[in-house]
Amino acid sequence: MSNQDQPRLHPQQQKPYSVRAHRSGALQWAVAVVLTVLAVVVLVAAVAVLIVVLLLRPRSPYIVVRSPRLDTLVYDQQGSLDNVQLSLVVEARNGNAHSGATFSDLEVRLAFGGTVLAKLRAAPFGVPAKGALPLGYVVRAQGAPLDGPGSAAMEAALRDGVVPFGVDGEARTRWKVAGLVGVRHWTRLACELRFFWPNGTALDFSCSSKSKFWFWFF
Template identity: 40%
Template sequence: MGREAGAHHQAAPGHGEMEAAHEQEHGHRKRRVPRIWERQRRKSTGLVWAMVILCTLLAIGVIVAGATVFAVYLLYKPKMPYLLVSDARLERLEYGQSGTILDLQLALTIQAENTNSKTDATFSGVNLVVGFHGADVALLRAGTFSVARRSAVPLRYQVVSVGRQLSPDGMQYMDGALRAGVVPLDLFGKARTTWKVGIFASLQFWTRISCRFLFNYPGNGTAMPIDCRSKSP
């Protein structure tokens, strides 16, 4: 019995050592967890600062770009080139009772205007139509050409239209116009304009024109005064 008790008494220190080792290991785990959280927090903080720096650089870039565009605008003060009808005259109109325009002759001068003081402009794709009450009477076109700064290039058209058949509504409209002595003709179409602002920027827009001229005919064929110029969007 005494030996058994002694043996039992000797085993007790071994159990205590196991508990101490367990507590020591548990303490190490407690110390490792804060270190992991510390590393993750530092990593998150670094990402946040990187995003802040990136956003700051982007904001500075946008401000610089905006300031540059504004400075170029103040320097060049760009204006849209446009088309302007400077003269229009209905020289001849023969109309048959069958509703056919036997002969129409129209003198038309259109100015391609560039009011920019620091850059030349280019006009291309000029495509215009002379119409009467929804019917196309003549097509007017021009190739690509340049207009120097603060200047204009005249486009002179001698329009001739023969044998254009009108619709029943168009026939009635023409009869009424000839009786009233005022013949309406429409001009509409578009052209592409291109010009540079600064060294790198090149602007390109469509300019569109839509006007109705009232000609004294039969009479001297002159058109009533009208400000007919194209507009860009």
């Protein structure tokens, strides 16, 4: 059959070119490229942070309670602490060698038998690299009522000559790793202070919020 005898499609019967399909394919390709680039950037950043952590070994700032003393304790047998006075030091510590740290939202609560007697707070402050900042507090509570279990616990403590107080609290810390990577972390404290009574000296104790290194970027 000659070329002249071959059937020809009428112009209206030819398959039209789809502009919409072309644009959809180009958009999918662009999205794939962007996602690939983002994945590579995240991977490189994660490797860089891991190298920095392994080399510099950054340390999370923390708080510690030290030098506690029970100065006054008056219990009225009616289930109320008429007068309590306790002195202690809350020390903020920063073990990083190359970066200062900022502490904010510091609050430490002192309780007996589940009854909170006092809340210790501090305005935001900074601690230099390899430094510490002691904050001295004198805690006073008057007329603090105890519930049934609390009263029983106080009577037993006075009878045994050892009075326990619960301490818990937290602080928000902020510092930089290698001067580049911003880090923020909540450091939390929970411990018990026990005092001989009536002399008020503390038994051996450990009260620190020091924990494993966790961080978030911002």
